[in-house]
Amino acid sequence: MKNYEKLIVGALICLLFFLWPAAAEEASGNSPASVADSYRDAANRIIEAAMMDRGAWEKLEYLCDRIGHRLSGSPQLERAIEWAASEMRKDGLQNVKTPPVQVERWVRGDESAEILSPIRKKLHMLGLGRSVGTPAEGIRGEVVVVRNFDELAGLGRDGVAGKIVVYNVVYEGYGKTVKYRSSGASKAAKLGASAALLRSVTPVSLQTPHTGATRYSEGVERIPFAAISIEDAKLLQRLTHAGKRVEIQLNMDAHTFPPTTSANVIGEVVGWEKPDEVVVIGGHIDSWDVGQGAHDDGGGVVVAMQAAKLLLDLGLKPRRTVRVVLWTNEENGLAGGRAYREWIGDEIVRHKAAIEMDSGAEKPVGFGLGIRRDDLTQHDADQAFALVSAIGDLLSPVEAAEVVKGGGGADISPLMREGVPGLGLRTVGKHYFDWHHTEADTIDKVNPEDLRTALAAMTVMAYVLADMPGDLLPPATLP
Amino acid sequence: MKNYEKLIVGALICLLFFLWPAAAEEASGNSPASVADSYRDAANRIIEAAMMDRGAWEKLEYLCDRIGHRLSGSPQLERAIEWAASEMRKDGLQNVKTPPVQVERWVRGDESAEILSPIRKKLHMLGLGRSVGTPAEGIRGEVVVVRNFDELAGLGRDGVAGKIVVYNVVYEGYGKTVKYRSSGASKAAKLGASAALLRSVTPVSLQTPHTGATRYSEGVERIPFAAISIEDAKLLQRLTHAGKRVEIQLNMDAHTFPPTTSANVIGEVVGWEKPDEVVVIGGHIDSWDVGQGAHDDGGGVVVAMQAAKLLLDLGLKPRRTVRVVLWTNEENGLAGGRAYREWIGDEIVRHKAAIEMDSGAEKPVGFGLGIRRDDLTQHDADQAFALVSAIGDLLSPVEAAEVVKGGGGADISPLMREGVPGLGLRTVGKHYFDWHHTEADTIDKVNPEDLRTALAAMTVMAYVLADMPGDLLPPATLP
Numbered sequence: 001m002k003n004y005e006k007l008i009v010g011a012l013i014c015l016l017f018f019l020w021p022a023a024a025e026e027a028s029g030n031s032p033a034s035v036a037d038s039y040r041d042a043a044n045r046i047i048e049a050a051m052m053d054r055g056a057w058e059k060l061e062y063l064c065d066r067i068g069h070r071l072s073g074s075p076q077l078e079r080a081i082e083w084a085a086s087e088m089r090k091d092g093l094q095n096v097k098t099p100p101v102q103v104e105r106w107v108r109g110d111e112s113a114e115i116l117s118p119i120r121k122k123l124h125m126l127g128l129g130r131s132v133g134t135p136a137e138g139i140r141g142e143v144v145v146v147r148n149f150d151e152l153a154g155l156g157r158d159g160v161a162g163k164i165v166v167y168n169v170v171y172e173g174y175g176k177t178v179k180y181r182s183s184g185a186s187k188a189a190k191l192g193a194s195a196a197l198l199r200s201v202t203p204v205s206l207q208t209p210h211t212g213a214t215r216y217s218e219g220v221e222r223i224p225f226a227a228i229s230i231e232d233a234k235l236l237q238r239l240t241h242a243g244k245r246v247e248i249q250l251n252m253d254a255h256t257f258p259p260t261t262s263a264n265v266i267g268e269v270v271g272w273e274k275p276d277e278v279v280v281i282g283g284h285i286d287s288w289d290v291g292q293g294a295h296d297d298g299g300g301v302v303v304a305m306q307a308a309k310l311l312l313d314l315g316l317k318p319r320r321t322v323r324v325v326l327w328t329n330e331e332n333g334l335a336g337g338r339a340y341r342e343w344i345g346d347e348i349v350r351h352k353a354a355i356e357m358d359s360g361a362e363k364p365v366g367f368g369l370g371i372r373r374d375d376l377t378q379h380d381a382d383q384a385f386a387l388v389s390a391i392g393d394l395l396s397p398v399e400a401a402e403v404v405k406g407g408g409g410a411d412i413s414p415l416m417r418e419g420v421p422g423l424g425l426r427t428v429g430k431h432y433f434d435w436h437h438t439e440a441d442t443i444d445k446v447n448p449e450d451l452r453t454a455l456a457a458m459t460v461m462a463y464v465l466a467d468m469p470g471d472l473l474p475p476a477t478l479p
Numbered sequence: 480m481k482n483y484e485k486l487i488v489g490a491l492i493c494l495l496f497f498l499w500p501a502a503a504e505e506a507s508g509n510s511p512a513s514v515a516d517s518y519r520d521a522a523n524r525i526i527e528a529a530m531m532d533r534g535a536w537e538k539l540e541y542l543c544d545r546i547g548h549r550l551s552g553s554p555q556l557e558r559a560i561e562w563a564a565s566e567m568r569k570d571g572l573q574n575v576k577t578p579p580v581q582v583e584r585w586v587r588g589d590e591s592a593e594i595l596s597p598i599r600k601k602l603h604m605l606g607l608g609r610s611v612g613t614p615a616e617g618i619r620g621e622v623v624v625v626r627n628f629d630e631l632a633g634l635g636r637d638g639v640a641g642k643i644v645v646y647n648v649v650y651e652g653y654g655k656t657v658k659y660r661s662s663g664a665s666k667a668a669k670l671g672a673s674a675a676l677l678r679s680v681t682p683v684s685l686q687t688p689h690t691g692a693t694r695y696s697e698g699v700e701r702i703p704f705a706a707i708s709i710e711d712a713k714l715l716q717r718l719t720h721a722g723k724r725v726e727i728q729l730n731m732d733a734h735t736f737p738p739t740t741s742a743n744v745i746g747e748v749v750g751w752e753k754p755d756e757v758v759v760i761g762g763h764i765d766s767w768d769v770g771q772g773a774h775d776d777g778g779g780v781v782v783a784m785q786a787a788k789l790l791l792d793l794g795l796k797p798r799r800t801v802r803v804v805l806w807t808n809e810e811n812g813l814a815g816g817r818a819y820r821e822w823i824g825d826e827i828v829r830h831k832a833a834i835e836m837d838s839g840a841e842k843p844v845g846f847g848l849g850i851r852r853d854d855l856t857q858h859d860a861d862q863a864f865a866l867v868s869a870i871g872d873l874l875s876p877v878e879a880a881e882v883v884k885g886g887g888g889a890d891i892s893p894l895m896r897e898g899v900p901g902l903g904l905r906t907v908g909k910h911y912f913d914w915h916h917t918e919a920d921t922i923d924k925v926n927p928e929d930l931r932t933a934l935a936a937m938t939v940m941a942y943v944l945a946d947m948p949g950d951l952l953p954p955a956t957l958p
Binding site (some may be wrong): 118206208231438444 | 598709770913918
């Protein structure tokens, strides 16, 4: 080695020494800056294609208009599942499968509620999912209106027994108020109520009842439970407040039948380097038995399907497998989400991330990232968040760049509980709860531009997470 | 007369000469400035009392919750009329009367509309008032969707005959779009349509059909005509646009029965100086047969009733008579408005103004003044407008001071046609057409504060117009 050669080698060693920390991060492929740089071109190609896309809308139109709502156990849900699998095959997805899932089968049947006195008036109602029905002759009873569980407790058994409890609960956000739908029947039944009615959990109403799942506590009598419109709940409150004895007739022919077989729908864009490592992207294919399930969750379903097609069309095959999963039975059981967890078995350790879109198809603003791992260092958690934020930044051109801590989705919660990082698409959330679980959740409420933006966001996030050289998180430390 | 006396007299004459024009106006009592000054205290007393009032709300609650909707010919309307007259008597109004009015009697009956193919789906529908029914077996037919009358004309008889026309008309404001409701049936029938459906005339929908009156042209076959929700109209448009043959089953048991007897309700605060001169204040007591008719026009009814009570309670007896008139049958006939015109006969020349509140009970912003007098000089018209604007100014404390040109109300239009100046209460008009003629026009949509403001505005306007020394307009020049 000549002297000038020694000098060069020495200089290079010095340089390497100083650059080492950055270079090490760079080598894992996961420094936020390098992700932003490496994937900007791909992200822009995806965004450009997504913002011109018509396929997602065409799929949503078919799902909503031609199949319609699709509650677990209904023939429409099974048609939707067959259709989705067939579309995936047509789109060129690989390993398309419909692994069977046993699901609840609750059927609403005929139902009505009417004020008998001091006036006669039909109420705008929808039985709540999983509710028992009434006897054939219905239940007739005096109404007692409460504004919260405390008021109910204050009335005690003397004030409640044999009566129909009406929860006239002011909406304070879905997360906070929905507990009345979940546990209202059993809480009323414990005090001897014969049935219960719930002011719909929503901020806005045009005599619009909202259904949704309820839950019975073990060992408590199961009483019929139905949602009524905000208007009718307030009317009952005014009438009782005016000192009137208000009597109601409730008829519900709801039945829960033995479980039936449904299916999750799965299709893949197989990874070229690590095909057995998986990034899941999806929504739930079932809906309530009203409206079209357009926002809940038709949008999530067609965006996940179309994201895979977009990657194939653009020739963007990622390192890892992007797996589209359309879960069944989210609304009344979550059997699809649980069954998917069972179905993958030990493969869960190779699930690098799971992304769900189930907060409606309004204008996206970004993602929420949820990580439930006790074994992570703060540094690792911060790194993961910074990385997802950097991927989010790639969505600045469509104003969907905001990444916040906390998020996920009901269907991916069984994966998240076992440490898979979960992401949920977030939207402006202006009207979702006006429409959700009602006759008004229809495709006309979806802005095609917003759907395209969601497609751009979901595809970019899935692609980068599946393609980036390193992992989002270090492997779990097994206890 | 001494010299200095002559000087004084001369000076006084000079002064009078210069002050004459202002003094003349002042003497008539009608200079805008003098009205504003003379009535500020009274207006403030009225506003203070109105903004504390509970009576209007209590009346509205009874009308909406205990009587409910009240279509012409229904027992509820007659109960409302009896109740209103009885309330007026209790409140101390004088000359309470219910002069009979012959009204249309249209009864909706059972009704339904369903898509039979390419999917099966019930439509959210409401038959339009005055529509004929279908034969007992209903009408089954292929759908043809048009976006406007031009598209309908473009299809011609070949494209329309035997089919069910669906008007999927984008809402461009009630005044502009409602013509499709008025004349859509006859225009479709002229081309041989078997029935017609109308996208509800509203900007907003949660699967909300809006009823309202339709009109058949003479000599054209009367075909059934119903409103459907915006969502369902768009669905039909999408299905036909996708090239599908869409078939619908329409059943309507609507009937028009022979006219029946209803009544206007009239009560007075008799004027102390000119009892035979009248300022009318009112709204219509009938409503459509859905919801509670809270905004349309329960608010107008109770505000007019309570305005009179407020004057009595405050001891503000005006010079002229303030006459409360609750017209019947505004919605489907306007028989009450016409009957009132007949009922007053020649007394119309002593009707100094008529004020109607029938644009909903949202937050008031002021009044519109409509004058239909060909014989007025521009100066007289300007004077009247300036005067009403000055009265409007008295409502600045409740932000209801804005007076615009043009206004009135359907029920007072027969008076206005014969020269009586008409005023209509104006509101922010944010949501009125979301609710109007639907199940959702209920009292919970009325803000008590807005109702009180309307009470303040209507009472001040009625009081000052009835009490000011001069007339709003010079007497009509008979042709």
